[in-house]
Every structure is written in structure tokens, then in C-alpha cells.
Amino acid sequence: MVEETSALGLVLGGDPALYEIVRLSLAVSLSATALAALVALPLGAYLALVDFPGRPFVIVVLNAFMGLPPVVVGLAAFLLLSRSGPLGFLGILFTPRAMVFAQALLVIPIIAALTRQTIEDLWTEYRDELTAMRVAPMPRVATLIWDARFSLVTVLLAGFGRAAAEVGTVMIVGGNIDGFTRTMTTAIALETSKGDLALAMGLGIVLITLIVLVNAAAWSIRRIGEIHAG
Amino acid sequence: MQIPRSTIAVTFAFLVLFCTQAVAQEKSIVVASTTSTQDSGLFKHILPRFEAKTGIKVRVIAQGTGQALDTGRRGDADVVFVHAKPQEQKFVADGFGVRRFDVMYNDFVLIGPKSDPAGIAGTKDIAAALAAIKAKQAPFVSRGDRSGTHQAELALWKAAGIDIAADKGPWYREIGQGMGAALNTASAMNAYVLADRGTFISFKNRGELAVAVAGDRRLFNQYGIILVSPEKFSHVRKDQGQAFIDWITSAEGQSAIGEYRIGGQQLFFPNAAQRP
Numbered sequence: 001m002v003e004e005t006s007a008l009g010l011v012l013g014g015d016p017a018l019y020e021i022v023r024l025s026l027a028v029s030l031s032a033t034a035l036a037a038l039v040a041l042p043l044g045a046y047l048a049l050v051d052f053p054g055r056p057f058v059i060v061v062l063n064a065f066m067g068l069p070p071v072v073v074g075l076a077a078f079l080l081l082s083r084s085g086p087l088g089f090l091g092i093l094f095t096p097r098a099m100v101f102a103q104a105l106l107v108i109p110i111i112a113a114l115t116r117q118t119i120e121d122l123w124t125e126y127r128d129e130l131t132a133m134r135v136a137p138m139p140r141v142a143t144l145i146w147d148a149r150f151s152l153v154t155v156l157l158a159g160f161g162r163a164a165a166e167v168g169t170v171m172i173v174g175g176n177i178d179g180f181t182r183t184m185t186t187a188i189a190l191e192t193s194k195g196d197l198a199l200a201m202g203l204g205i206v207l208i209t210l211i212v213l214v215n216a217a218a219w220s221i222r223r224i225g226e227i228h229a230g
Numbered sequence: 231m232q233i234p235r236s237t238i239a240v241t242f243a244f245l246v247l248f249c250t251q252a253v254a255q256e257k258s259i260v261v262a263s264t265t266s267t268q269d270s271g272l273f274k275h276i277l278p279r280f281e282a283k284t285g286i287k288v289r290v291i292a293q294g295t296g297q298a299l300d301t302g303r304r305g306d307a308d309v310v311f312v313h314a315k316p317q318e319q320k321f322v323a324d325g326f327g328v329r330r331f332d333v334m335y336n337d338f339v340l341i342g343p344k345s346d347p348a349g350i351a352g353t354k355d356i357a358a359a360l361a362a363i364k365a366k367q368a369p370f371v372s373r374g375d376r377s378g379t380h381q382a383e384l385a386l387w388k389a390a391g392i393d394i395a396a397d398k399g400p401w402y403r404e405i406g407q408g409m410g411a412a413l414n415t416a417s418a419m420n421a422y423v424l425a426d427r428g429t430f431i432s433f434k435n436r437g438e439l440a441v442a443v444a445g446d447r448r449l450f451n452q453y454g455i456i457l458v459s460p461e462k463f464s465h466v467r468k469d470q471g472q473a474f475i476d477w478i479t480s481a482e483g484q485s486a487i488g489e490y491r492i493g494g495q496q497l498f499f500p501n502a503a504q505r506p
Contacts, residue, residue: 083305083463091465093306094260094291175260175291178274193410194269195417195435 017179018203022210025183028096028170029163032103033111036159040108041152044115045141048123059116065109070168077102077173094175099183102169107159114155119144153222157215164211184210258287259470262299262307264378265408267453268292270428270497276486280477286470294377294408302326302456305463308471311478313378313426313453327456331479334487334498338382338449339427341413342368342442343420356446357390364392367401369421371412374404382451383424389448413439426451428497453498455479478502 047059079085081093081101092098122144130140145152167185174181176190184207191200267273268290277288293301295312302310303326310327312318321327340359342351348368350359363370373380387394394402405415409429416423417437425433430441443449455475460468477483484500491497 083465088305094289175289177260177289177291178268180287180289190269193265193408193414195410195414195433197435 018206020179021182021184021187022206024096024181025164025185025207026210026214028099028183029103029160031100032163033107033156033160035100035104036107036111037156039104040111040159041115041145042141043108044112045119045145047112047116048119049137049141049144059113062109062113062116066113068106068109070106070166071172072168073106074102074169074172077105077169081173093173094177094181096174096181098173099170099181102173103163103166106166106169107163110162111155111159114158115152118148118151118155122148150222150226153218157218160214161211164207164214257285257470258289259308259467259474260289260291260306261309261311261474262291262293262297262301263311264295264298264313265292265410266313266379266426266429267311269408269410270426270432271492272428272487272490272498275490276478276483279486280474280483283482284470284473284477286473288474292408294373294375294379295381296376296378299326302458305458305465308458308467309455309474310458311453311455313451314381315452315454317378317381318454318456322456325462326459328459330454330456331475332502333453333455333478334484334500334502335450335452336427336498337444338379338424338451339430339441340422340443340449341416341425341430341439342422343438344440345420345438346442348422351440351442353443354445356386356443356448359443360387360390360392363422364390364397364401367399369401369403369419371416371419371421371423372402372404373409373412373424374406375408377408378451379409379424379426382449386424386448431492431495431497452501 047055047062077098078093080087081090081098082088083091083093092101126144126147130143135143165185167189170176170181170183171186171189174183174186176182176186182190184203188200188203188207191197191203263273269292273288273290277290281287291298291301291307295314295317298307298310298312299317299321301307302321303324310318310321311333318327318330322330340350340356342348344351348359348362348366350362353359362368372383384394398404403415403419403421405412407415409425410433412423413425413430413433414435415421417435417439420438422442423439427441427444430439455478457468457471457475458466460466478487479502484502487498487500488496
């Protein structure tokens with residue numbers, strides 16, 4: 001079983017349990033990033049373009065929340081999703097969906113804050129042109145997001161990196177259930193607690209390699225996109 | 231427009247992957263249990279047998295006993311499987327659990343560095359050993375997390391006539407973490423630590439640590455299992471939860487527990503009462 005094998009053997013041997021953990025980690029963090037992007041991209045663009053009372057306050061809070069402690073987000077998500085909490089009727093605590101939900105909460109401020117900055121910088125550049133052409137607010141947002149798309153890929157990667165690397169929220173709302181909610185990071189925490197430091201380190205190297213691969217894939221997509229966009 | 235479309239497609243693929251997976255596994259229960267039962271590898275040994283027989287998937291959340299009972303109190307688990315009898319009885323008395331059953335026992339052992347600064351290695355009297363540790367101010371790692379092991383440790387200090395809350399000094403280090411983390415910490419600072427035998431046998435990063443004191447009757451460690459009250463929480467899967475309790479206390483479940491060994495050593499001793 002897992003205890004008896006070396007980390008290298010696990011990786012090279014394509015251990016099905018490890019494969020499942022890797023699949024879940026990627027699926028949870030990518031879904032969380034996608035879910036967060038649905039909320040955070042429009043939110044960031046809105047904050048960049050629309051002035052309203054209290055806007056500086058919202059921006060400061062959003063920037064500060066980029067550093068939200070995962071364990072606090074996990075606890076908040078746990079209290080919301082617990083059977084005794086307001087969203088308890090969903091019955092998703094200790095499932096992968098709860099992990100997606102919690103990681104999305106964690107990542108929304110990062111994507112929203114960085115999107116706001118990116119779009120705002122672009123807006124100063126485009127302001128005169130778009131205003132002169134009398135472009136309506138919604139198409140205006142669409143244009144800015146589209147033209148900032150390559151920078152926004154990096155923004156999404158920052159969000160994904162945060163989600164994939166954290167252990168605090170998924171441990172609390174997922175419960176680290178073997179074969180169901182165990183991710184790379186919770187598996188590393190577990191093996192460390194079992195005193196199998198070599199296996200824990202091996203899993204850590206696998207995780208870092210995966211994150212590098214995801215970033216390399218995104219970079220390639222971006223390069224291809226840039227070439228096609230001329 | 232190629233990029234956003236592919237991004238959306240990938241996103242949807244992952245979301246679909248999730249939904250299908252969550253729906254596919256319907257017959258399952260959530261068991262809030264302790265780090266000792268999981269870290270020792272017991273569940274990996276016994277659960278596949280239960281799952282093969284009944285088709286019920288058991289999802290174990292390994293927490294300290296105090297936290298596991300809280301999980302049950304919130305209705306977030308179907309079954310709790312823990313080791314702190316007084317707290318378990320209170321859990322049932324308060325109406326959160328249906329009934330408590332004995333399952334198995336093992337024992338606590340006092341672990342210490344081979345250099346043995348308190349001079350207690352090989353003795354049997356746990357109270358005298360703790361008194362010696364305090365007298366010598368030898369480093370001691372406490373779980374400090376309301377777990378069953380932590381509760382047992384506090385009771386043993388009391389048995390030694392020491393009010394640890396008042397008498398603790400810098401030598402007494404409460405880390406507020408699980409059994410494995412406590413052993414890692416003790417290993418790093420060559421401290422004494424109270425552990426359940428099962429976790430210590432399966433623990434790999436021992437360094438200079440070895441069993442110092444064992445065999446005292448006060449080191450007995452009983453495990454019990456309780457179905458979370460379906461009256462209090464209507465979503466509790468009582469039939470599947472009860473099926474697990476019935477199985478683990480049956481002759482078949484009991485022998486599965488008794489068969490589990492690491493390096494020839496038996497980790498848990500089944501002792502469920504015969505039930506009608």
C-alpha cells in the first residue's frame with residue numbers, strides 16, 4: 001500500500017490512489033478558479049469603470065482580502081455549509097463541491113482586485129477613444145476585458161496558484177476523506193503527521209511540478225493567442 | 231475567439247466531472263473518527279471488507295475525539311467512532327447520539343527519548359513517571375486539542391496529584407495538534423509524550439523516541455461507536471449507519487480488527503459485548 005512505497009515509485013508506477021488525488025486537486029482548484037472568475041471578472045471590471053460613494057473603501061478591502069487566511073475562509077465556509085448552518089440544507093459539507101465553494105471564496109478577491117487594476121490601467125489608455133465613440137457601458141466593459149485578455153490569464157493563474165497551494169480551507173470543509181476529498185495538500189499534511197516525511201516531500205514535489213505544468217500550458221495558450229491576434 | 235471557447239469548454243468539462251462523480255456514489259455514510267484509528271492504518275484494513283459486503287462507502291473524517299463529537303453535534307456526520315467514554319456518554323445523554331457500543335481497546339504508552347532524562351524508562355507506574363517528569367522539568371509535549379488522548383493525559387496528571395493547569399512550566403508544551411504532529415514535535419525536541427500504542431507503532435519518524443512506560447491499568451484506552459440521532463437530524467442515514475455499527479460489533483467486524491497487525495504487532499483488541 002501507500003505506506004510501503006517510495007514517493008518515486010508512486011509517481012513512476014502511476015499509483016491509482018495518487019492519480020485520483022491529483023485529479024481531484026486539479027479539478028477542485030480549476031473549478032474554483034472558474035467559478036471565482038465568473039463573479040470576480042465582472043466585479044473587478046465594474047469597480048474599475050464605475051465610480052460610486054465608498055468605492056475607495058471597497059477597493060482597499062478587496063486588496064486586503066487578497067491575503068485572506070485560508071483557514072479563516074475554511075472556517076467561515078464550514079459554518080455556512082454545516083448542517084446546523086444557513087446553507088446546511090445543501091448537504092455538501094465534506095464533499096468536493098464544498099471544497100470548490102470555499103476555494104472560490106478565497107480566490108474571488110485575488111481575481112477581482114487584480115482585474116480591477118488591470119482594467120483600470122487599460123481604461124486610462126482607452127478612455128478618450130471609447131468616450132468619443134460613445135460606446136455604451138456594457139460593450140465598453142466587454143471591449144476592455146477582451147483587450148486585457150492576455151493579462152487576465154495571468155490574473156487567473158494567480159488565483160489558481162493560490163487555490164492549488166492552500167491546505168487550510170480544503171482540510172476544514174473537505175475533511176481529507178480518503179478517496180473522496182483528499183487532495184495533494186491534505187495528503188501532504190497527513191503524511192507529515194504520520195511521520196512519513198519522505199513520502200510527504202515526494203508528494204510536494206509532484207504538486208509543484210503540476211503547478212508548473214499548468215502555468216506552462218497557460219503560457220503556451222497565451223503565446224499562441226498572441227501570435228494569432230497578431 | 232478560439233481561446234475563450236476552449237477555456238469555457240474545459241471549465242464545463244470539470245464541472246460536469248464533479249456533478250457526475252458526486253451523484254454516482256450514493257450509498258455512503260460519514261464517520262467522524264479519531265486520528266489514531268486513521269493514522270494507524272486500521273480503517274484501510276477493515277473498511278474495504280465492510281464496503282465489499284454491503285456496498286456502503288464509509289467516508290472517514292479523522293479528528294480529535296472532542297472535535298469528532300462536535301461534528302456529530304452539528305449533524306455533520308452519521309456515526310461517531312471515538313475514545314473518551316465519559317464524553318461519549320454525555321453525547322448520548324444530551325440526545326445527540328442513539329446508543330453507545332464498545333468496539334475495541336488498545337492502550338496508551340508514555341513515549342520518551344532514549345536518553346531518558348526523567349529516569350523512568352521501563353517502569354510501570356504512570357503516575358510516578360509523570361511526577362518524575364515534572365520534578366525534573368523534562369520536556370513534555372501535550373496534544374492540547376481536547377482529543378481522547380489529551381483527555382486521558384489530563385486525567386493521568388490528576389491521578390499523579392498534579393494540577394497541570396496551574397503547575398505547568400516552559401517544559402510542558404501544548405501544541406494543539408493531532409497525534410502524529412505531537413510525535414513529530416516530541417521527536418524533534420526529544421520530549422516525553424503520551425500516545426496511543428497503535429499510532430506509535432505505525433509512526434515512522436521516531437528518531438530517539440521509544441516506549442518508556444506501559445502496562446499500567448490506568449493506560450487502558452477504550453473505543454466506542456455511536457449513531458448520531460436521526461430524531462435530532464432527519465438527514466442522518468440511520469439504516470446505513472446502523473449497518474456499519476452492527477458490522478463492526480459483529481464477529482466478522484471484530485475479527486477484522488483483531489487481525490490488523492503492523493510488523494507482527496496487534497494494534498487494537500476487539501471487545502464489543504455480545505449483542506442479542
